Amino acid sequence: MGEIGDIYYTYDIPLSSFLSIKYWNLSEPRRQPIIVILPEKAGWFCVDFMQRKDGKNFEPGWDVDISNGLDKITVSPSINIEGFWHGHLTNGILQ
Numbered sequence: 827m828g829e830i831g832d833i834y835y836t837y838d839i840p841l842s843s844f845l846s847i848k849y850w851n852l853s854e855p856r857r858q859p860i861i862v863i864l865p866e867k868a869g870w871f872c873v874d875f876m877q878r879k880d881g882k883n884f885e886p887g888w889d890v891d892i893s894n895g896l897d898k899i900t901v902s903p904s905i906n907i908e909g910f911w912h913g914h915l916t917n918g919i920l921q
Contacts, residue, residue, distance in 0.1 A: 828863040828870075831920055833896055836861045839872060846887025849874040860890065860899065865920060868911035873901045879908070 828834070835858035839845070845859060859874040873890050876883040891900040894917075901915040914921050 828861075830863050830865050832861075832863040833899055833918065834861055835859070835896070836872075844872075844875045844883060846874060846876045847885050848887040848889070857892075860892075860896070862899075862901075862905075862915060862920070864905070864907060864911050865913075866911050868907040871905060871907065873899070873905075873915070879906075 837858055839859045839861075842859075849856075849859065859872050862871050862873060863869070864871050873888050876885055876887050878884070888905075889902045892898075896918075898918045899915060900917060904912060904914050906912040
């Protein structure tokens with residue numbers, strides 16, 4: 827799937843029903859969803875999904891800034907894959 831920290835557009839997003847309202851409200855032509863490979867056992871993460879807490883999905887999803895290019899992506903709020911990894915993606919760097 828990739829190396830930790832890899833960031834890319836995907837044309838084959840599993841679970842597309844979990845894409846957030848922020849993604850669906852992007853202006854047309856809408857970009858492809860973005861995947862990030864997270865550290866530890868968290869695996870891949872789609873920055874365009876709804877947020878998830880206590881096993882439940884909720885809106886509004888994440889703010890995704892790629893105005894400086896995909897390699898400088900910033901996502902807010904923090905990414906929390908409960909039980910696996912919690913951190914930030916700022917200027918393309920996971921921390």
